[in-house]
Amino acid sequence: MQKAKVQVKSENYITKVHNFVCKIPKGKVMTYGALAREIKIQNSKVKIDARMVGWALHQNKSDKVPCHRVVNKEGRVASGFAFGGPVEQKRRLEAEGVVFKSDLEVDLEKCFADLP
Numbered sequence: 001m002q003k004a005k006v007q008v009k010s011e012n013y014i015t016k017v018h019n020f021v022c023k024i025p026k027g028k029v030m031t032y033g034a035l036a037r038e039i040k041i042q043n044s045k046v047k048i049d050a051r052m053v054g055w056a057l058h059q060n061k062s063d064k065v066p067c068h069r070v071v072n073k074e075g076r077v078a079s080g081f082a083f084g085g086p087v088e089q090k091r092r093l094e095a096e097g098v099v100f101k102s103d104l105e106v107d108l109e110k111c112f113a114d115l116p
Contacts, residue, residue, distance in 0.1 A: 013048070017056035024069040027097040028113035029106050031073050038115065054078075068092040069113075075106040 020039050024030055030038075032050035039048055050073070057067045058080075068089045071077055077089040086104050094100070099107040 013052070014056045014059055017048075017053055018060060018062075018065045021057065021065055021067060021070060023115055024066060024113045026066075027111065029069050029071050029075075029093065029098060029108070029111050030113050030115075031071055031075075031108075033073050034112075035070060069096075071106050071108075075101065075108040077104045077106070 016039055017035065020035060021030075032053045035053045036048045036050050039053075053070070057065075057070060060067050068077075077086045077093070079086055090100065090104060093106065099110045101107045
């Protein structure tokens with residue numbers, strides 16, 4: 001019985017992360033840490049951090065959730081990007097107009113998403 005409650009909270013948390021990522025517009029990115037700070041889970045004792053955001057994104061199996069728009073705090077693409085590795089993540093971001101400072105590092109000054 002207790003496990004069911006934990007699972008419901010986990011699913012709720014994962015869904016909230018996925019829904020928030022869907023708000024990042026094409027051509028923009030956010031960091032795992034910025035997402036953790038922006039996501040507010042009301043009336044919950046769960047503290048969300050960057051690692052939890054990454055874990056939730058890793059659970060995504062849908063191409064409708066634009067996980068490729070999330071990078072680390074330095075702007076680097078994920079080494080273990082689920083849909084084909086860092087080269088594929090970079091390809092998807094470039095196709096949306098995201099500017100890179102170096103091979104696998106996004107220019108956060110130009111491409112960081114300011115969400116309402």
